[in-house]
Amino acid sequence: MSAIPPQSKKSLIAGIVQEKIYNLLQQGKRLDGRSPVDLRPITITTGIVEKADGSSLVSLGKTKILVGIKTEIGTPYPDRPKEGSFTVNAELLPLASIGFEPGPPDERGVELARVVDRSIRESKAIDLEKLCLIEGEKAYILFIDIYVLDYDGNYYDPSVIAALAALVTAKIPKYEVVGGKVQKTGEYFNLKLQKLPFTTTFGLIRGKFLVDPQLEEEAALDVSIIIGVDQEGNIVSIQKNSPGLIPETILEQLIEIAQEKTNAIRNKFCEALNIVI
Amino acid sequence: MPLYFSEREIVLPGQLLSDNGNRGGEGTYVLGGMVYASRLGFATLRNNKVHVIAFKGAYIPQPGDRVIGIVIDVKPNGFDISLGRHLTATIRIPDKKEVQALNLKIGDVIYANVRESGLRGVYIDHTGRIKKITSGLLVSMHPLKIPRLIGKRGSMINMIKKESGCELIVGRNGLIVIDGPSPANEFAALSAIRMIDREAHSQGLTERIRILIKNILEGEKSVEG
Amino acid sequence: MKDSSMRLVKEDGTRIDGRRLDELRPLSIEIGVLEKSDGSAYVQLGRTKVFAAVFGPKEVHPKHLALPDRAILNCRYHMTSFSVDERKPLGMTRREIELSKVIREALESVVFLEEFPRTSIDVFIEIIEADGGTRTAGLTAASLALAEAGIPMVDLVAAVAVGKIEGQIALDLSDLEDKYGEADMPIAMAPRLNSIVLLQLNGRLTREEFKKALELGKKGIMEIYQKQRDALRRKYSEEALMEV
Numbered sequence: 001m002s003a004i005p006p007q008s009k010k011s012l013i014a015g016i017v018q019e020k021i022y023n024l025l026q027q028g029k030r031l032d033g034r035s036p037v038d039l040r041p042i043t044i045t046t047g048i049v050e051k052a053d054g055s056s057l058v059s060l061g062k063t064k065i066l067v068g069i070k071t072e073i074g075t076p077y078p079d080r081p082k083e084g085s086f087t088v089n090a091e092l093l094p095l096a097s098i099g100f101e102p103g104p105p106d107e108r109g110v111e112l113a114r115v116v117d118r119s120i121r122e123s124k125a126i127d128l129e130k131l132c133l134i135e136g137e138k139a140y141i142l143f144i145d146i147y148v149l150d151y152d153g154n155y156y157d158p159s160v161i162a163a164l165a166a167l168v169t170a171k172i173p174k175y176e177v178v179g180g181k182v183q184k185t186g187e188y189f190n191l192k193l194q195k196l197p198f199t200t201t202f203g204l205i206r207g208k209f210l211v212d213p214q215l216e217e218e219a220a221l222d223v224s225i226i227i228g229v230d231q232e233g234n235i236v237s238i239q240k241n242s243p244g245l246i247p248e249t250i251l252e253q254l255i256e257i258a259q260e261k262t263n264a265i266r267n268k269f270c271e272a273l274n275i276v277i
Numbered sequence: 278m279p280l281y282f283s284e285r286e287i288v289l290p291g292q293l294l295s296d297n298g299n300r301g302g303e304g305t306y307v308l309g310g311m312v313y314a315s316r317l318g319f320a321t322l323r324n325n326k327v328h329v330i331a332f333k334g335a336y337i338p339q340p341g342d343r344v345i346g347i348v349i350d351v352k353p354n355g356f357d358i359s360l361g362r363h364l365t366a367t368i369r370i371p372d373k374k375e376v377q378a379l380n381l382k383i384g385d386v387i388y389a390n391v392r393e394s395g396l397r398g399v400y401i402d403h404t405g406r407i408k409k410i411t412s413g414l415l416v417s418m419h420p421l422k423i424p425r426l427i428g429k430r431g432s433m434i435n436m437i438k439k440e441s442g443c444e445l446i447v448g449r450n451g452l453i454v455i456d457g458p459s460p461a462n463e464f465a466a467l468s469a470i471r472m473i474d475r476e477a478h479s480q481g482l483t484e485r486i487r488i489l490i491k492n493i494l495e496g497e498k499s500v501e502g
Numbered sequence: 503m504k505d506s507s508m509r510l511v512k513e514d515g516t517r518i519d520g521r522r523l524d525e526l527r528p529l530s531i532e533i534g535v536l537e538k539s540d541g542s543a544y545v546q547l548g549r550t551k552v553f554a555a556v557f558g559p560k561e562v563h564p565k566h567l568a569l570p571d572r573a574i575l576n577c578r579y580h581m582t583s584f585s586v587d588e589r590k591p592l593g594m595t596r597r598e599i600e601l602s603k604v605i606r607e608a609l610e611s612v613v614f615l616e617e618f619p620r621t622s623i624d625v626f627i628e629i630i631e632a633d634g635g636t637r638t639a640g641l642t643a644a645s646l647a648l649a650e651a652g653i654p655m656v657d658l659v660a661a662v663a664v665g666k667i668e669g670q671i672a673l674d675l676s677d678l679e680d681k682y683g684e685a686d687m688p689i690a691m692a693p694r695l696n697s698i699v700l701l702q703l704n705g706r707l708t709r710e711e712f713k714k715a716l717e718l719g720k721k722g723i724m725e726i727y728q729k730q731r732d733a734l735r736r737k738y739s740e741e742a743l744m745e746v
Binding site: 291308334363 | 657
């Protein structure tokens with residue numbers, strides 16, 4: 001059963017704020033001075049947790065996301081004996097918002113983790129076959145753990161950025177197969193990502209849309225949707241993540257803007273991490 | 278009776294301020310006949326007492342405070358009003374007809390007076406002094422910085438109103454409604470409020486805010502022109 | 503990892519990371535790092551990295567949990583999964599639950615809770631990287647977050663761990679020293695009151711050793727206390743200077 005957990009009820013918003021957000025949007029403006037299609041500033045820092053194999057701290061405006069990656073050796077899934085695997089978890093830390101309660105991840109945290117997981121998995125960003133050591137027996141398992149540290153709206157887009165930043169800069173302990181057994185070599189290797197998928201979050205208010213909603217806007221939205229796109233323009237993930245109606249006729253336009261915005265994020269990402277694609 | 282601080286010095290919890298235990302004021306505590314700071318803020322001497330004016334902290338309602346609130350629940354005998362993310366106040370009206378006459382619904386914004394604040398909770402005065410606010414930009418700032426926004430005898434707030442061309446309704450609880458002729462005017466007033474929120478304890482603020490508003494509005498004109 | 507030939511204390515009295523026995527690791531402090539909380543701080547002590555955030559005083563939900571004469575202080579000490587060598591499973595471990603309690607009690611000792619009846623003050627500590635002394639670094643950060651939130655307190659809390667490694671009393675143990683040493687004793691104080699607000703011992707000490715450890719801990723605590731006060735003053739004097 002999926003009931004609304006008490007803490008995920010839409011935060012109450014004053015009627016005049018909702019009205020103001022809509023009026024501004026009609027004039028192509030927003031509360032923080034952005035245009036409807038402007039993202040907030042992005043900063044990317046990597047390698048901040050030495051005990052993690054890869055780590056990053058990404059901020060999108062005032063929203064801050066911390067991601068760390070740990071590697072373990074495990075058994076490949078029976079249906080994919082030649083592949084390593086990865087798992088994404090996400091926690092909305094109570095430090096981040098008065099609306100986040102301490103406790104095990106609720107449905108919002110699980111949804112965030114799964115949206116990030118799908119964007120990475122379906123775009124085939126990670127070459128999982130390279131993570132297999134002994135077919136059907138031993139393979140690398142990557143744990144990608146996301147923590148929302150400061151929450152001012154839209155944790156989806158920066159979580160994908162942070163997960164990819166941690167993956168791209170990760171130094172994974174290298175194992176080798178000796179006499180049918182795996183052992184640590186003491187060396188490290190880099191994951192070479194095959195794709196860089198990013199997402200764009202859209203909010204709709206009475207048919208008008210905006211990207212990257214900030215906290216107050218989020219509370220005023222009728223409905224929101226996240227669209228993930230890889231560098232070739234393929235759509236790699238979609239999540240309508242709130243109740244409400246999305247006019248079918250607007251989707252085409254949202255996808256076009258998602259392609260544009262994810263390109264902008266990708267350029268910023270590559271510039272920040274010195275990556276050539 | 279020596280003091281151990283200079284006027285407007287930044288002091289920290291635990292800092293010794295005076296060795297005369299009778300001079301402890303707001304934001305201080307007395308231990309062993311000495312006055313210490315209990316909060317982070319400016320130390321100041323007023324009426325021979327040592328006070329610490331805290332930089333940040335919760336709003337504690339006082340009877341008579343003008344506050345801005347959001348209706349969060351409608352009940353047969355009154356309303357629940359949010360005064361910010363940490364605090365809820367109550368309006369209780371014995372006469373059900375009066376409740377209906379107020380015609381408030383969830384999400385409405387009101388400007389009203391605190392009648393009572395204490396262990397029983399916070400109660401809003403309902404005797405004809407509730408004003409419904411129907412438009413404008415609702416923003417928040419640290420409640421402790423509201424006096425700075427108002428300024429001496431209203432000097433700061435009046436200057437912001439004049440320079441930005443906006444009406445401002447200020448709630449003592451840290452909520453403010455800005456209502457102006459255009460988004461640009463409202464952004465100018467909002468930027469002024471943000472600056473006060475960040476730099477309330479610095480001096481020469483009034484003049485810098487005047488310049489800030491002017492620059493924003495002129496910048497807007499040159500873009501449009 | 504430590505192999506059996508490795509010495510925690512070298513002949514010349516220095517430690518694996520080159521410190522003297524009475525030396526703290528490099529400490530850096532930032533105030534007001536998380537914008538959506540009422541107060542926050544980041545503390546880095548060597549490789550140990552900690553965020554702390556405070557919310558409140560705020561209304562208690564559900565209401566019947568509220569205390570009529572004072573605020574409730576809630577505290578959660580938590581580590582990220584990647585903060586430790588072996589990935590920590592999600593959820594609270596017994597260790598995290600215990601540390602949350604003793605940290606809460608340390609903070610309850612200095613906060614004027616009676617000024618805010620029927621409210622709660624929530625303190626959240628998140629360990630980003632754990633290299634020894636996480637509860638004490640967390641407490642150091644939490645007291646700064648409380649101060650920044652404007653919560654009235656008797657004093658800041660400064661904390662450090664002392665311990666015994668290869669027979670010698672040492673200040674501010676790293677993870678390695680904690681693991682292979684003989685004793686670990688986290689201490690937190692309200693320095694102005696010269697009083698202990700947290701004290702635990704894991705290991706064995708003679709009375710003499712305990713006395714020495716407490717003295718050394720106090721020395722470290724005074725250093726940390728000074729840096730805490732510097733960080734708070736710096737934060738607010740920088741803002742006051744922005745006008746020029």
